[in-house]
Amino acid sequence: MFALSENNREMVMIVADSENTWKIAGRLTEAGAPRSMAARKQNSGASLAVAYDQTPHLALVDYSPSQGLTVRRRLDLPERPRRVFAADYNSDGILDWLVLGDSLGTLTIFAGQNNGEFQEGQTITLGSDTLDVQIGDLENRGQMQLAALSRASAQISIYSILQNGLLFPRSSLSVDKGTNALTLGRLDSDPYPDAAVINPEKNNATLFFSNGKSGLNVSQTLSLAGKPTSILAYDMDGDGRDDLVITLEGGNFVLIDLNKDLQNPFRFDTVLRPQAAAVGDANGDGLPDFAVIGSEEANVTVYLSRGPVAVQKWRWHESK
DSSP: OEEEETTTTEEEEEEEOSSSOEEEEEEEEOSSOEEEEEEEEETTEEEEEEEETTTTEEEEEEEETTTEEEEEEEEEOSSOEEEEEEEOTTSSSSOEEEEEESSSOEEEEEOBOTTSOBOOOEEEEOOTTEEEEEEEOTTSSSOOEEEEEETTTTEEEEEEEOTTSOEEEEEEEEOOTTOOEEEEEOOSSSSSOEEEEEETTTTEEEEEEEOSSSOEEEEEEEEOSSOEEEEEEEOSSSSSSOEEEEEETTTEEEEEOTTSOTTSOEEEEOOSSEEEEEEEOSSSSSSOEEEEEETTSSSEEEEEOSSTTOGGGOEEEEEO
16 A cells, blocks of 8 residues: 655555554655555566656656665656556557646656666646546447546547557547546446546536447436545445545545445545545455545545455444
8 A cells, every 4th residue: 555645745555454453664755745646556566666756857757665765767757747647558568657747637657567667757748727638448348448537628638649650639528617536447247448527616426338339428427415526436345336435625535436335335444635546456455445644634544344345343443
């Protein structure tokens, strides 16, 4: 489990120490504040990238028990980062690092190589009002497409990623003004990635389903019991379909299983004003765990699952 502390300007790695306790395995401090981070699977472990705003750069981080967290390479960014994520941008079967800029809307792609290294960044410009970006094989034919959420135009723009890395516009989909975050995932029974967005001005989430042919289409809008701050898609119960995990400003997260009663989603109390969340197997037991960072607290709260999707049985531990 990796977490960012904005107040302390450090990245903290947290690992399971025993069945009921956690320990901080290492700390990493760089010049500037960390803005975003992402992990990707690599061989038997995972690699980590952290984007920093001072002398904007992407730090590629390794971990070993003897040396802790170390930066093995720093990659320059053209502007202050907004989001970093891993995706197979060029459809070569190797995950790349991608960083969305915060002001100019640049997307910098660091293409992954077979030896585990990354090429120097290729930068394209999406536009200064770009709020979020996701990449997925929306037609399930081995060719990635890019979905960009824009503020001013209030739309999701879909682009084909050409062999030279350039983008070719395919379609666009209007969203409500105020929509500020986007996720892709398999939300229904077909193999095509679907989309979901949140709107903190209207306290709702809107789902767009894809059939692989006619693009994304509005399916339904779900009312939320509070202002959403983040959204992600993750298969929490191992049924092959992604569930929606949404954090709410008041200190809750909502787990929406689209196979079940949408009007009665599971709610779980967490930190006040959560600003970022992540789901993954934090302790290597094969079960999905949950972590959240609060904007008003200088700590990370980690929730460990005790059974397959038995989120009601999650226990928590605060690492201050």
